[in-house]
Amino acid sequence: MAKGKLSHVVELSLPGAGLRGQLDAFDFAAFPKINKLNLSINSLAALGTNKFSGTIPIDLGNRQTLVPIGLANNSLHGELPQSLCKSFQLQELVLNNNNLSGTLPSCIQNCSNLQLLRLGQNHFSGNISQVLGVHSNLNVLDASENQFSGTLPPTFCSFTSLLILDLSDNNLSGELPSCWWNLQNLQFLDLSRNAFIGKLPTARNHLSSLKSLNLAYNYFHGDFPSVIQKCVINPRLKILQLRSNIFYGNIPRELSQLAYLQLLDLANNNLTGSIPTEFANLTSIRQQKTEPFVILVENFTAYPYFGRVDIDWKGHDEIFQRTVSLVTGMDLSTNFLTGEIPTGLSYLQGLKFLNLSRNHLSGSIPKDIGDLKFLESLDISWNQLTGAIPSSITNLMSLSSLNLSSNQLSGEIPKGNQLQTLDDPSIYANNSGLCGFPLSRACPSDSSSVPAFDERKAYHKNVEELWLCYWVIAGFVFGIWLWLGVLVFLKPWRMPIFDCVDKMQNIHMIVLSC
The missing domain is CATH 4.10.270 (Myosin, subunit A)
Known part of the structure; x- marks a missing residue:
């Protein structure tokens, strides 16, 4: 194509085109009027190995008209050029899922027009304050899966336009600022897998727009946060993940008022008391999830939720990274919960996984457990459950993971349907009263009476x-x-x-x- 014709191009968008080569060899001078660049999901790189790699051109940010830059899902490496935001006109910078490293250019902090910043899944380092500049118009900030460190600065309070904030999988520490709950437009918040400490700030008001809250794998402590209880006023909350912290106290019964809740993860804390019987009223989990969880950002594409679900199965964590937006589940494992398993949990027919293991639950397995027809993973091991395994468990046609070990169950193991494919004896181990397939201990011929x-x-x-x-x-x-x-x-x-x-x-x- 003639250079003269390229000079009139104002938008270059080639996502998923399978392009190969070195990005810094790309002749951007041929596109003098370009103001939008989207080369996401390609394999841009340098020829020295069989894998293509490359760096971002040092003069890319010198272009006065370039407003959005989309280079996500490539194999780019190296540091960002210091001139990347030189014009201060940049509105979108999408660099997630590459191999980029180093600290961010200082000019990034002064890009006051920046509305969307995605840096996730790279190797960026430095203090988080380098990311949290004076971006008063920022709608989306994704700095997840990097090596950012430090504490959240006071400027955090000025991000009143934020809809999505993902700082997960970094080395952040310290306590959360007291203004945390002032972000009234926030819909998605993920601070998981860091080293945050202390009690959660007291809320003067609640986040009326919040749909997903993930604080897992930190060192938060204290009674089950009153600020979380205030979220029940907001029925929009769909995902609540607080696992692997030091929260204690009873599980609030008010959580049952979250009509849209589809994922509840409170595992690996110091929670006590019983499982609220009111959980049977969790409306959204009573039916199979068919609509994906997305957050609509004005002027931008929808932001789907692709988070992780950690399920403790057979002594190790399995991380489910499929479309979590369609997953409905409850994980209350590794706490100090007592009492019986509420029979009303059988009403939650949309559950895909249920993990109540490593508690002090007693009584019998609910006889209608087989009503959970979409259940794929069930773990109630390491409790003090007694009695027979309900025959209805054979109705779980989607079941692929099961663990009933280390209880006090007795009688013959039910037979039939999908249950016959789960032939690992460890599923039923440490239940001295159980007999039948797949255990080597046979049942008496008249064991039923x-x-x-x-x-x-x-x-x-x-x-x-x-x-x-x-x-x-x-x-x-x-x-x-x-x-x-x-x-x-x-x-x-x-x-x-x-x-x-x-x-x-x-x-x-x-x-x-x-």
Whole structure:
């Protein structure tokens, strides 16, 4: 194409075109009027290896008219040129999912027109204050999966236009600023996998727009945050992840008022009490999720939620990174919860995964557990559950992960349907009363009736023997106190009893001398 014709091009957008080559060899001078650049999802790079790589041209930011820059999902490396935001007209900078490194250019902090900044999944470093400049118009800030450090600066409070804030997977520390809850337009907040500490700031008002809150894998502590409870006023909250912190206290029953909640993750804390029976009223989890979770940002494309779900299965974490926006689940594992599993959880038929493991739950497995027809992962191991495994569990046709180990379950393991494909004996390990496939311990042929009768008969016999022991001990103690009472309180009887004891002792001595 002739250079003269290219000079009239004002927008160059080639996402996913499979381009290869070195980006800094790209002749941007051929496009003098270009004001939009989108080369996302390509393989731009240098020829020295079989994998293409490359750097961002040093003069790219010198272009006065270039407003959005989209270079995401490439194999770019190196540092950002210091002139990247030299014109201060930049509105969008999308560099996520590359191999870029180093600190950010100082001019980034002064790009007052910047509305969308995506730096996630790179190797950027430096203090987070380099990212959080004076961007009063910023709508989207994604600095996740980098090596940023430091504490959130006071300028954080001025980000009143933020809709999406993702600072996850960095080395951030310190306490959250008290103005945290002043970001009234915030819809998506992810501060997970950092080293934040302290109690969450007290809220003077609630985030009426918040749809997703992820504070997992930090060192937050204190009673179950009252500020989180205030979120129940906002029925829009769909995702709440607080796992792996130091929260304690009871799970607020008010969480059941979150009509749109689809993912609740409170695992690995110090929570106590019982599972609220009101969780049966979680409206959004009563049905299968069919609409993806997206956040619409004005003038920009929709921002889907592609977060991670950590499910503890067979002693190690499996990280599900599929479209979490369609996942409905509840993880309350590794706490100190007591009581029975609420039967009402069987009403939550949209659940894809349920993890209640490593608590102190007792009672039996809800008999209607099979009503959770879309359930793919069930883990209730390491509790004190008793009784038989409900036969309805064979109705879980989508089940691919199951762990019932380390309980006190008994009886024959149900057979049939999808359950037959789960043939790992460790699923049922450490339940001495269980028998049948896939365990090597066979069940008696009449296990459905006779063992149950024998167990009841043995139980009643043990109870009778226990009561007999109690009566013998009580009689002995009563006799001792009776004699002591006579000696202490009945003086006329005291001397005759002592005389009788002396005479018996004399007779005993005479017999021994003979």
